Amino acid sequence: xxxxxxxxxxxxxxxxxxxxxxxxxxxxxxxxxxxxxxxxxxxxxxxxxxxxxxxxxxxxxxxxxxxxxxxxxxxxxxxxxxxxxxxxxxxxxxxxxxxxxxxxxxxxxxxxxxxxxxxxxxxxxxxxxxxxxxxxxxxxxxxxxxxxxxxxxxxxxxxxxxxxxxxxxxxxxxxxxxxxxxxxxxxxxxxxxxxxxxxxxxxxxxxxxxxxxxxxxxxxxxxxxxxxxxxxxxxxxxxxxxxxxxxxxxxxxxxx
Numbered sequence: 001x002x003x004x005x006x007x008x009x010x011x012x013x014x015x016x017x018x019x020x021x022x023x024x025x026x027x028x029x030x031x032x033x034x035x036x037x038x039x040x041x042x043x044x045x046x047x048x049x050x051x052x053x054x055x056x057x058x059x060x061x062x063x064x065x066x067x068x069x070x071x072x073x074x075x076x077x078x079x080x081x082x083x084x085x086x087x088x089x090x091x092x093x094x095x096x097x098x099x100x101x102x103x104x105x106x107x108x109x110x111x112x113x114x115x116x117x118x119x120x121x122x123x124x125x126x127x128x129x130x131x132x133x134x135x136x137x138x139x140x141x142x143x144x145x146x147x148x149x150x151x152x153x154x155x156x157x158x159x160x161x162x163x164x165x166x167x168x169x170x171x172x173x174x175x176x177x178x179x180x181x182x183x184x185x186x187x188x189x190x191x192x193x194x195x196x197x198x199x200x201x202x203x204x205x206x207x208x209x210x211x212x213x214x215x216x217x218x219x220x221x222x223x224x225x226x227x228x229x230x231x232x233x234x235x236x237x238x239x240x241x242x243x244x245x246x247x248x249x250x251x252x253x254x255x256x
Contacts, residue, residue, distance in 0.1 A: 025069050025124055034060025034068070041072035050079070050109045056180060057226075069124060076114045076132065079105060083119040088128065095130060100219040103135035108182040133215050149192050149246060158184040161192040170231075174202070177231060181223070192246060200232050203240040203248065211241045211250035224254040 026037040027044070031051040038047035047070050054060045054068065069080040079102075088094060098117050106115040114132040121127055149161040151168070155175050162171035174193050178184045183191070183204070194201040210216045220239045228237040237254040 026071070031055050031060045032062050033064060034066045037067065037069045039069075039071040042070045042077070046070065046077075046110065050105070053105070053108050076116055077106075077110050078116050078118050080118040080120050080124055080126070082122055082124065083127070085121070085127075088119070096214060096218050097222070098130040099133040100215050100222065102130060102132045103215070104182065104219065106132065107135055135216070135219070150194075155179065155184055157188050159188070159190040160184070161190075163192070163194045165195040166193050174227075174231060177227070183223075190246070199236040199238060200227075201238045201240060202227065203242045203246055205244055205246065206241045206249070208243065208249075216241075217250075217252065220252045221256055224252055224256075228254040 026039045027047075029036045029038070029044070029047055029051055031054065034051065034054060036047050036051040036054075038044070050068070050070055051060065060066055067081075069078075071078045071080070098119070102115045102117055106112055109115075114134075116132055117130040118126045119128045119130065150163040151161065151171070153160045153162070153171055153175050158179075160171070160175040160178070162168075162174075171193055175184070178191065183189065190205040192203040194203070206216070220241065224237045224239045227239075228234055239252045240248040241250045241252070242248055
């Protein structure tokens with residue numbers, strides 16, 4: 001049996017809930033101190049992609065042993081993990097965060113196929129199932145004059161702009177991060193990076209209504225904190241959920 005520590009995507013608070021247990025539950029792959037067990041319903045390539053994604057998101061690391069099991073039933077992938085008993089009674093709001101995580105894994109690992117997270121006991125018996133939440137789609141383009149958005153990087157079908165307050169190496173690093181994170185996936189998404197003092201401002205174009213979706217807001221809150229940590233040494237980050245003219249509909253801060 002192993003223990004699982006913090007997952008930055010779900011926030012540090014959520015990490016305290018997650019344990020993991022696995023004993024003869026499929027074929028094992030190792031990622032630093034993390035383990036992914038996969039059943040015959042999941043390919044080795046899929047399990048490897050899941051493990052690498054969890055490495056990228058710092059779920060797997062060298063600090064503590066962590067175990068995840070991947071399987072599939074009726075066309076839906078199941079990512080199974082052990083959770084402390086009664087923890088969701090104390091923190092029911094974490095169900096929403098797990099729901100957001102289902103969509104993130106779906107996009108980054110399983111090509112948009114539905115994903116459930118199974119919260120399990122120490123024997124990997126399901127205690128509660130977190131159903132799949134399809135991520136809200138970002139708008140496919142921006143109607144703003146490109147010249148008004150600043151400098152543009154070539155990121156394929158997606159559009160990444162940065163203002164003169166941002167140097168090109170930082171812009172390139174941010175664009176590459178968004179590609180690995182799954183925000184940029186060659187579907188015409190648009191974003192712009194700006195800076196005001198010590199605060200980094202990332203504008204992302206979303207379809208109207210996404211700014212009122214609690215699951216999307218929770219995802220952006222997690223993403224703002226993670227970008228702050230991964231790219232900007234903890235400096236404040238604002239994610240501006242923007243319309244197709246790159247005007248802010250809702251701002252979410254890493255300090256929230």
